[in-house]
Amino acid sequence: MSVLDRIGKKLLFSVDPETAHGLSIAALKCGVPVAARPPRDTRLNVDICGMSFPNPLGMAAGYDKNAEVPDGLLSLGFGFAEVGTITPLAQPGNPKPRIFRLEQDDAVINRLGFNNEGHDAAKARLIARKSRPGIVGVNIGANRDSTDRVGDYEKGVTCFAPLASYLTVNISSPNTPGLLGMQAREQLSELLSRVMAARAAASTQPPVFLKIGPDLSEAEMQDIAAEVLEQRLDGVIVSNTTTTRPPLHSRANGEPGGLSGTPLFERSTAVLARMRKFLGPQCAIIGLGGVNSAETALEKIRAGADLxxxxxxxxxxxxxxxxxxxxxxxxILDKEGVASIDKLRDSRLDHWAGKQI
Known part of the structure; x- marks a missing residue:
């Protein structure tokens, strides 16, 4: 960690996590030079779903919920940025406090509940940056009190299809009551068929990804994979946060909500590898959960992730x-004599697919 990063961390960790998050967004909005842009290397290029990524590393949804700083994130070196989760109507989310640092575990528990400013605010910002380069995905969700959650996802597709490099259908947050139930096959079938119909009716048809959770049984993973293939989605994001609790050492480890960070790495990577087995080699997969180094990022790729x-x-x-x-x-590519990062994909697929969850 650089001296600047250490100073920044000390400052941000002196305030509550949600305030710290707001300060980091403000810094990116102002164009503060918080990090030097890394050099480009064509061996890191990845081409999937009709998109050309300068490198396979992206910022996950949850950070830039309202599409305020996607270009600031890209300036840090990310190959792509995903904004959201965005719901049709603005909503405050769950009561505070709702983010808890688990410093001894390099982890976080959150129960935010899709707090965001709604479609209109994010749409205006994405229209304003439309002519700028860079891959920006939009993660869409349903309002907590919606009487037609599938309809909310259709609205998200209609609203953001002309503006998003890709769309992510997020049904895997544990912090919106009943949302995880949409991963069940019958509900998922209706959701995906209507989402894909909405995309077909849109003026542009960006790729569509489904974001799933890590707390799935083998049979549930097989059902999800079958629906993804049947409905011809472009890919899957594995995975969201977990409600399980591996051994943790931090004081806040008993807080309800979704756990992310280092303790999620092994479980999410094992689920990723199983999904690669079920989906086959063609479907795109984005790996998420516990990535904090080149080694962990590459291990996701070795387990079956494209990005x-x-x-x-x-x-x-x-x-x-x-x-x-x-x-x-x-x-690592230099050391191993690898000509392109995509050559590493699936090289440890069997190892991770065989892991006990």
């Missing part, structure tokens, strides 16, 4: 983390 995302890792390592990871990837 990887992070969020919690940057809370602890600071804004220079994307550059550190990418430079570390280049060093």
């Amino acid at each position: 990887v995302q992070l969020y919690t890792g940057m809370i602890y390592a600071g804004p220079s983390l994307p550059g550190q990871i990418l430079n570390g990837m280049v060093r």
